[in-house]
Amino acid sequence: MINSSVYVPRILPELESFTPGHRACVGCGEVLALRLAFKAIGRDAIVANATGCMEIIASQLPYTNWKVPWIHTLFENTAAVASGIEAGLKAKMRKGHLPRRDTRVVAIAGDGGTADIGFQALSGALERGHNFLYICFDNEGYMNTGIQRSSATPYGATTTTSPAGKQSIGQFTWKKDMPGIAVAHNIPYVATACPSYPVDLIDKVKKGVETKGPAYIHIFSGCPTGWGCASDLTIKLGRLAVETGAFPIYEVENGRYTVNITPEKLKPVKDYMKPQRRFRHLTEDAVKEIEKRLREEYHKLLEKAECQS
Amino acid sequence: MAERAGIETSVAIGDAVKAADADVIAAYPITPQTHIVEHLAELVANGELDAEYIPVESEHSAMSACLGSAAAGARTFTASAGQGIELMHEVLYVASAMRLPIVMAVTNRAVSSPLSVWGDHSDVMSCRDVGWIQVFVENGQEAVDHTICAFRIAEDNNVLLPVMVNLDGFHLSHVIEPITVPDREEVEKYLPPNSYPLPLNPDKPVAMGDFAPPFIFTEAKWAQEMNIRKSYDHIIKAWQEFGEQFGRHYHPVEHYRTEGATTLLLTMGSFSETAMTAIDSMREKGEKVGLIRLRLWRPFPFEELRKALKGVDTLVVLDRAISVGGPGGPVASEVKAALYNQKDRPSVVSFVGGLGGRDVTREGFETIINRGREIAEKGSENEFEIHGVRE
Ligand SMILES: Cc1ncc(C[n+]2csc(CCOP(=O)(O)OP(=O)(O)O)c2C)c(N)n1
Numbered sequence: 249m250i251n252s253s254v255y256v257p258r259i260l261p262e263l264e265s266f267t268p269g270h271r272a273c274v275g276c277g278e279v280l281a282l283r284l285a286f287k288a289i290g291r292d293a294i295v296a297n298a299t300g301c302m303e304i305i306a307s308q309l310p311y312t313n314w315k316v317p318w319i320h321t322l323f324e325n326t327a328a329v330a331s332g333i334e335a336g337l338k339a340k341m342r343k344g345h346l347p348r349r350d351t352r353v354v355a356i357a358g359d360g361g362t363a364d365i366g367f368q369a370l371s372g373a374l375e376r377g378h379n380f381l382y383i384c385f386d387n388e389g390y391m392n393t394g395i396q397r398s399s400a401t402p403y404g405a406t407t408t409t410s411p412a413g414k415q416s417i418g419q420f421t422w423k424k425d426m427p428g429i430a431v432a433h434n435i436p437y438v439a440t441a442c443p444s445y446p447v448d449l450i451d452k453v454k455k456g457v458e459t460k461g462p463a464y465i466h467i468f469s470g471c472p473t474g475w476g477c478a479s480d481l482t483i484k485l486g487r488l489a490v491e492t493g494a495f496p497i498y499e500v501e502n503g504r505y506t507v508n509i510t511p512e513k514l515k516p517v518k519d520y521m522k523p524q525r526r527f528r529h530l531t532e533d534a535v536k537e538i539e540k541r542l543r544e545e546y547h548k549l550l551e552k553a554e555c556q557s
Numbered sequence: 558m559a560e561r562a563g564i565e566t567s568v569a570i571g572d573a574v575k576a577a578d579a580d581v582i583a584a585y586p587i588t589p590q591t592h593i594v595e596h597l598a599e600l601v602a603n604g605e606l607d608a609e610y611i612p613v614e615s616e617h618s619a620m621s622a623c624l625g626s627a628a629a630g631a632r633t634f635t636a637s638a639g640q641g642i643e644l645m646h647e648v649l650y651v652a653s654a655m656r657l658p659i660v661m662a663v664t665n666r667a668v669s670s671p672l673s674v675w676g677d678h679s680d681v682m683s684c685r686d687v688g689w690i691q692v693f694v695e696n697g698q699e700a701v702d703h704t705i706c707a708f709r710i711a712e713d714n715n716v717l718l719p720v721m722v723n724l725d726g727f728h729l730s731h732v733i734e735p736i737t738v739p740d741r742e743e744v745e746k747y748l749p750p751n752s753y754p755l756p757l758n759p760d761k762p763v764a765m766g767d768f769a770p771p772f773i774f775t776e777a778k779w780a781q782e783m784n785i786r787k788s789y790d791h792i793i794k795a796w797q798e799f800g801e802q803f804g805r806h807y808h809p810v811e812h813y814r815t816e817g818a819t820t821l822l823l824t825m826g827s828f829s830e831t832a833m834t835a836i837d838s839m840r841e842k843g844e845k846v847g848l849i850r851l852r853l854w855r856p857f858p859f860e861e862l863r864k865a866l867k868g869v870d871t872l873v874v875l876d877r878a879i880s881v882g883g884p885g886g887p888v889a890s891e892v893k894a895a896l897y898n899q900k901d902r903p904s905v906v907s908f909v910g911g912l913g914g915r916d917v918t919r920e921g922f923e924t925i926i927n928r929g930r931e932i933a934e935k936g937s938e939n940e941f942e943i944h945g946v947r948e
């Protein structure tokens with residue numbers, strides 16, 4: 249990570265490509281991440297947006313919050329739409345139908361649009377090597393349709409389709425490792441980020457759009473509505489997720505891992521879980537179990553980074 | 558000038574796409590469409606066609622990539638059939654509603670189950686309401702001509718709609734015929750460069766595909782309906798100009814030996830060529846029969862069809878698809894609906910046949926016509942009959 253915190257006011261572009269006046273909930277982490285990401289991306293970009301919160305809150309006819317060209321078509325096909333845009337521009341520039349320039353194609357989707365229904369289209373687009381940036385805004389559930397589980401919902405969280413009950417702990421599967429799956433496609437750039445660390449996020453998005461070939465950025469984005477927490481906790485919970493090891497911040501450049509934020513000592517996971525209604529039913533033992541597995545995964549990640557250096 | 562030569566229809570379609578200088582081809586292989594997309598891959602690989610070929614991982618992504626490419630203002634082609642059309646179904650609606658000029662060849666194929674790679678019209682009949690312009694062709698030359706016309710119609714700024722060119726799987730796609738594929742210079746005169754009015758372009762940002770609450774959704778749909786209705790005149794114009802330049806003329810409803818006929822057979826696609834031989838043989842016997850073929854399926858040519866049926870007693874419709882549990886033949890039921898409010902209308906008899914690649918022979922067509930006349934006279938308990946079925 250570029251140590252840019254000193255220069256924050258100077259490096260944070262004032263330019264906004266995503267304007268105020270959208271319909272996101274108070275305290276929405278996704279929309280904050282989106283705004284920051286587009287500060288880094290700038291105006292020479294074309295956005296393909298999957299169905300989901302970020303599409304619905306910014307596109308009601310006849311309004312839009314977008315200052316860059318934007319297209320939404322369906323829920324599961326965003327990476328494929330982005331492939332088509334990229335190919336279209338490429339062919340037109342090569343054939344002299346369009347002046348040559350470095351217009352960035354950016355696909356954005358939620359965790360459902362990425363890890364579940366849009367998984368195949370994403371895998372195809374990464375594997376084919378299109379020159380585009382894919383950003384997954386991970387709020388750990390299908391929030392647009394009323395807080396249903398996705399494969400990125402963490403173990404133990406209660407959602408409307410993985411409800412906790414007498415026979416159920418809530419979500420009984422472990423969070424799908426989407427960044428790991430992106431890495432397995434041998435693409436040049438994969439990173440995780442969180443709007444609680446805005447400079448890191450912006451740096452990564454910049455790297456992502458400047459990458460030649462596919463780049464994948466997975467942004468952990470707090471959702472007060474879906475998580476059942478106060479709307480002023482989004483930033484704090486993002487920090488706690490990182491500080492407890494629940495969501496590590498790292499990047500993988502041409503296969504080389506770097507863990508960008510490494511707390512000296514991980515905080516107890518319960519600090520992160522407690523303020524959220526979705527975890528409130530969990531027993532102390534259950535939280536301990538979760539903590540144990542999160543730590544194991546975190547150390548595996550550190551090992552991956554260390555093995556290389 | 559291009560020369561007439563023996564060539565497989567699928568390969569000729571690929572050559573037509575090359576002559577149209579497509580920018581992007583996104584496709585997923587499925588029998589019997591494969592020869593089209595294989596040939597295009599080869600043309601791109603050899604540098605004969607300067608295009609991006611996206612070997613997508615599914616038909617859903619094929620059509621989705623086409624959305625992106627067309628929205629970026631690139632000339633866009635794909636081809637599919639059967640299950641592929643079903644898998645991309647959801648995306649088809651988006652292409653038309655967002656007015657994206659995509660051209661797709663459909664080598665019509667049956668839809669599973671049971672699995673069948675052979676031809677019928679089940680795939681396209683499930684797409685009646687997707688809002689695409691839909692054309693049926695009867696031979697290899699028509700397949701080529703209508704591929705070229707399709708780009709012209711789709712990209713016409715008065716139209717801006719996706720166009721489906723339907724050709725029967727195997728019966729047409731895999732047949733070698735003498736075909737003239739116009740060359741690039743000739744096509745250039747007919748087909749101006751793509752001038753999509755508001756492409757995705759950072760210098761002039763647009764938002765495409767916004768969501769519509771109830772206060773505006775109906776208006777959006779009505780606009781779409783007006784748009785495809787108005788496309789009709791531009792389709793006719795595009796075909797007329799094609800005829801003027803290339804000497805091959807096409808119409809929404811085409812006639813074969815209909816003069817003085819009291820009974821007409823109606824078909825779509827390649828069956829018409831066999832049907833013509835049946836009409837010839839019946840005419841020789843002095844029977845007043847003729848054939849009409851629906852070339853333009855969407856927008857539906859109401860007026861032309863009604864005109865074509867003036868003074869006719871019996872219309873026998875042969876469908877290559879079955880609307881299970883419904884009215885039987887989808888074409889027949891639409892034709893009936895188009896005629897219902899007319900004072901002077903023939904009785905319409907519905908047959909389903911040629912499913913999953915089964916042939917209908919010349920004798921078969923004669924049987925259908927004769928049985929149709931019998932039903933028209935005496936009536937039948939059934940909404941439709943299925944030709945040649947073993948019970
Ligand atoms: C084919 C299809 N299936 C289901 C839906 C309904 N749907 C729309 S958005 C959505 C969930 C979106 O979740 P996610 O991608 O995680 O984004 P979020 O809204 O949480 O930002 C669902 C299930 C749809 N639009 N299309």
Ligand code: SF4
Nearest residue numbers: 273276301391471473
């Ligand atoms: S439901 Fe969550 S992700 Fe969606 S707009 Fe509200 S806070 Fe943001």
